[in-house]
Amino acid sequence: MVELLESISKSNETLLRENNIDFSLQKCVNFLGIGTSADRCYIFKNKIANAEIIIDYEFEWCNDGIIPYIDNPELNGLSYDAFPGLYDILSSNQSIHGLVSKISNEYFRDLMTMQGIKSYLFMPLFSNDLFWGWIGFDNCNNERLFCESEVTALKSVANNIGLRLEQETFERNLTNIMNELNAFITNSNQAKWEWNLESNIFKFSHNWFGMLGYKETELSQDYETWKSLVHPEDLPAAEKKIKNFIEGKLNKYEGNLRMIHKKGHEVWIKYSSMKFLNKKNKVIKLIGTHIDISDYKLKEMELKISEDKFKFIAENTTDLICQHNTLGVFTYVSNSSIDLIGYDREDLIGKNPDRFIHPDDIEMFDKLFIDKKVNSSTLRFLKKNGDYCWLEVIAKPISQNGRTVAVQTSSRDVTSRITAERETANALQKEKELNQLKSNFVTMASHQFRTPLTVIYSNIELMSYKTGDVSKKLKSDIDTISTRIISEVDRMTELMNNILIFGKYESGNLTVDIQQINLELFVSNLLDVYHSNKVAIRKMKVEVVGQTRLIKSDENLLMEVLNNVISNAFKYSQNKRSPILKISYREECFEIKITDFGIGIPEEDQKHLYKSFFRARNTTTIKGSGLGLIIAKQFTELLNGTIHIDSKIDEGTTVTLKFPYEN
Template sequence: MKNHLLGISIANHVLLKGPSVEVSLNTCIEVLGESHEVDRCYILKIEKDCINYCYEWCNSGISPFLNNSNLKREICNEFSEILAKLSNDEPIYGCVKDCNNASFSRIMKDRNVQSYLFTPILENSELCGWIGYESCNDEKKWDNNQIVSLHLLAKNIGIRIKHDKIFANLGDDLECFNFYIQGSQYFIWELDLKTFTTTISHKWAEMIGYNTTGIVNTHDFWKKNIHLDDIDRLEKELKDYILNKAVYYEGIFRIKHKNGQFIWIKYYGLIKKDNSGKPIKIIGTHINVNEIKEKEIQLQISEEKFKFIADHNSDVICQHNIDGSYRYVSNSIKEILGYEPDEMLDKIAFYFIHPDDFRRVLNAYKKCIKYSKYRILTYRFRKKDNTYIWLETASKNILNEENVVVGVQTSSRDVSERIKSEKKIKTALKKEREISEMKSRFGAMASHQFRTPLTVIYSNAELIDLKTNHLDKETVNSIENITSRIKKEVDRMTELMNNILIFGKYESKKIKKEIKKINLNIYIKTLINTYFNKELQEEKIEIIIKGEKKVLHTDETLLTHILTNLISNAFKYSAGKSNPLIIITYLEKEIEIEVIDYGIGIPENETQYLFTSFFRASNTNTIIGSGLGLAIVKQFTDFLKGRIKLKTKENFGTTIKLIFPYEQK
């Protein structure tokens, strides 16, 4: 894409500045062929109902067809369908193998062509020829941007051809323009190159405060009245134009008005030659641009102020033309990127962007121009030493007085260190996730590996109880005390393994919500009877329901983990005290579930650590526990969009209130 843009830019430049259309087209064809990586590039020109093959460029190893008379006849006979489309200003492209025109396919195959593109050249809306691009070694795919830009280039060729014809036919007719131009702001003058005397229009004289009789039409008169800073330049430009060293004679100079003030004049001249090619006179126009120039000077002052601010800014401030080429670069570019500002002027910015970022940046640039939106983009840019750094660039369109986009202003800063830091953070987060996953896998593996031996230990303890039934009572009681301790420790280990497994799943983000409707009143009673049947043989837990019953949408499994942990703690830490209590309150938009016990409570200075993994209060050393129960309660409550409120006092008990929405989004 960069070669494509560069080739188009060079071809347009050659077309604009070339001395003649013939020389320009030869150069354009070579540049376009090389930059677009085709094998053959040429122009077919329509002249008097005949099509001539000309301006051909061929890649290395490709056979030329310039001046091939057989080809000319075939084109005339077989290309009628193509001529019709090209006359409608339609580019034609494709693969030869896909073409339905047998004659056209045969001609292309004889030239070893696999794919092609034709862009029409029109003069005054009439087809005068086309540019052909042919690929012989592969089936080149043309994207829309290339086709559109090459189509526009062909239009520019038609404009240049028309321009040259107009000026070639001017000749003596320019002398007639003085009559028609009297009413315009353009004032006619003529310079005789033999006598170096001038002829001017009446309005030209008025422009500088004279009438035609008050002006001496000699070289000395003009030299005396033209500003001293402009005279040497003007004489050199005139001499270069006469000697054919310059293509155009045009510019701006200052001339003294009769009142003594200087005014700015824009001039344009066209040379006239005799039949032998010798210059005989120059005919031209002048226009008073004093007001425009004054505004331009004020603008220049503003630009100089902008340049001063930009050059003393640590960011790289740039202004770009529509094609992305630099037209201004601040001095800070040397410190950041190593380039001198002048060496970047007219170069295309996209050429320096990292290949992996090129397409993204180009698309963003196009959107910036099209939608006039302020944009910030981060990408890699090549320094002068060919290394890349990360730039963060803010872009804003430059508009003219008609609010048309004429360029883009950018401000760029080096953010390489920030990018490195972000990468380090991402790496650290990745490692943290890996460690978390490893912990989860280890927990699952450990839980699985411990379950089997714990089951064996528990079953053997029960077997010991059965085997000792025939012994005396004192021995049986002694053995049962031992097996009871074994069973309690097995239960403790089982609870710990279950909690570790659940905790690990949550940490590794492997737990998913399965939301469904539940009747909370029935659910609570079923849960207590299922999980706390042993405790209910010794104690009771009272359930109080307040408010009008509503349907709760939640994950039953996760809610079970929450409530079994809270109810288990209520029984565990209130042994010998008043029975625990559960209060369910149906509010308008939320439901509250309170689990209350009247047990040992929690020391005030330790409540801040309650929901931390593996934390146990200092007054629970003699009570079996894993330190994971409340951590799991907090995690799953948050996961279900709920909230927790805790109220506790040592030796007086604990109240934990859960608040959930009725709906899960």
């Protein structure tokens, strides 16, 4: 019995210390075979094949002179049918032992006798409450029966073998789980950490470092590293929680905390862990995961802020904030309803807005709930005092799982705006009618004036022709008078032309006809046709800077601009040196600069230069209409150009025109 107990002790030690389960079981068979003074000790293992339980001969120890059967194929793949009643006894966790000669089943007895077995002991092995197999002991040299104390002692070691098998199964499953977990974590935004409490060794996965912006080689794998990266405000609670988890005061170690990224910003981490115990129920290892939930946390905070903002806005805004069910019925009304429409929220909640909306506008309101393309409308709403006010209503659907479950509306009182818009529309219509009347009058008046002016001009020429035979003195007087009349006719004609052009611009009837133009030839022809009758000593000097190139513009509009500016240059510089026209071909535009050396423009008058019929205070003795510069500015802008005037009193004026090469 002493030898048996020693063999059981050695077996138990082997089961505890050996990592390899097969090696451990083989040593147990060796120890127990010797300790029981048996001739053969072996283990049969249950397997499932074709939906049937079979047994395989897995481990064996034999005494000297005893034939081994470990490699005998006839002992592998056997059905329990070969051992009638054996499965029922062993699977109920009962051992069976006795003399072979006393076995009642003939087939079983013959099988045992054929192997030279005279007495036997079969002890069941259970793992995770499942019948795993059995350990057998054979006596071949004598019919020695196993006593009850031996059976009891061997049952204890059988239980320990079962526990070792359970541990092996658990560790195998755990390894598979960990392999799957590692594969999952490696290919996801999750990270794994492991803390061996016995060796105090930490292991962090590659992702653990990566989600904090570090490489694995930049930080040591220890508790202090984790501690240094946890946000200082979250560290005390996290350390207390992990301590309580290890000590068993907490069943779970999970939650959220902030960690510090290498770049300095916060990373929100969702953490969880499981613990592993030894046989003494002491925690020996923690394995956990980290998940970066910064995006989720940001959205959560944004949602909270949005909810707070909505509540604040809804309760404090002057707009009317409402929520409606899909039929339009009020389900929420903000406090502003009292000030805006006179109703308490209780007056509206549960009611359909149709009863408050002007009958002519109900269809527009209903479209906010029916037509997805319509999200705003302006309609009349009946106030509590019986008056209608204009509300601008903006609607936004509230969706859940892709389905509209409610509608939120925001309304503001736009009665003043609608009234102003209507008044403005009426004023604009009247102004349009007045402008049309003015335009018609200007056109009519100009044409009506042209006819008598033409007659006057013709008669002056005829009178000059018919006075060819009169005395020199009389003819001189007549020519002087004729010249005055012609000058005034020219002045009146110029005024009518400017008024007609100005009227066309004001009425929007001007069209722009873009053509390719040789600018230098265009300017030369313009000066020859319109300004060649100037006194011979005062001719416009033309200068050109840069490489000549063609431009695209409207000849008529450009001619009106240059004519008005050139005319002013001559008109306001009489008895002075000739004006200068300078053409500059720049990279991005062409520039025409016209400079005269005349009377200049008073500084206080320059801000009024582009007002209709305005004339500077120093031009009262010089004939002019006050329309030339405004026409030049309007036509310059029609050609996408700019005009700029620099002038000093008694020194002269420079008008700078800039135009793009293409319009």
